[in-house]
Amino acid sequence: MKSYRECLTFNVPQRMDFINITQQVKTAVEKSGVQNGLVLINAMHITASVFINDDEPGLHEDYKRWLEKLAPYDPSPKTYHHNRTGEDNGDAHHKRQIMGREVVVAVTDGKLDFGPWEQIFYGEFDGRRPKRVLIKIIGE
């Protein structure tokens, strides 16, 4: 069995934004030499997500508004107990749960085995600092 590991680092200038990382994952799969296997792509930080959906800016704007409604940014320790620790990112831990931590994608004949519109995104909910994504590929 082959295995391959790579980390990507993102320093997103906004608190919340989405970055298409599909090409970086494709490149990692090529480098791994794996023809048939699985690729795991996960946020290594707990206020960020990796998810698969449409590369459509309107949808991303919709996600941002919807997440802000479900878990509004509010640094007050009265709104989020978590902010009693001195942090202000209680909202970001909630947003990440909705969007998920990781995706697992099949690798078939050396390529990501995707449906017609699947694209992989890094979702940042507490940006303005360097954060990492792990790509781990196993197979043969």
Place this chain on the structure above:
Amino acid sequence: MHITASVFINDDEPGLHEDYKRWLEKLAPFDPSPQTYHHNRTGEDNGDAHHKRQIMGREVVVAVTKGKLDFGPWEQIFYGEFDGRRSKRVLVKVIGE
């Protein structure tokens, strides 16, 4: 292995866990009434728990590198129970070499 429970990765911080509980209760409140949740027409009272589990997720997949969980600085794995007071199981499956 049960559909009213979650396994998720986040912070081991009691304040955050309290926040999650309140938030989940707001998004999918416990209500045994079959008018609130059609699922409760079956005689069960856990319609809310099936919703809470969808928000928090079913499973996590973690890379193993050099024999260790390949984690970022704060990642911790949790079992999330939304309809407890009975025995329930979590499956751990490890593959590799």
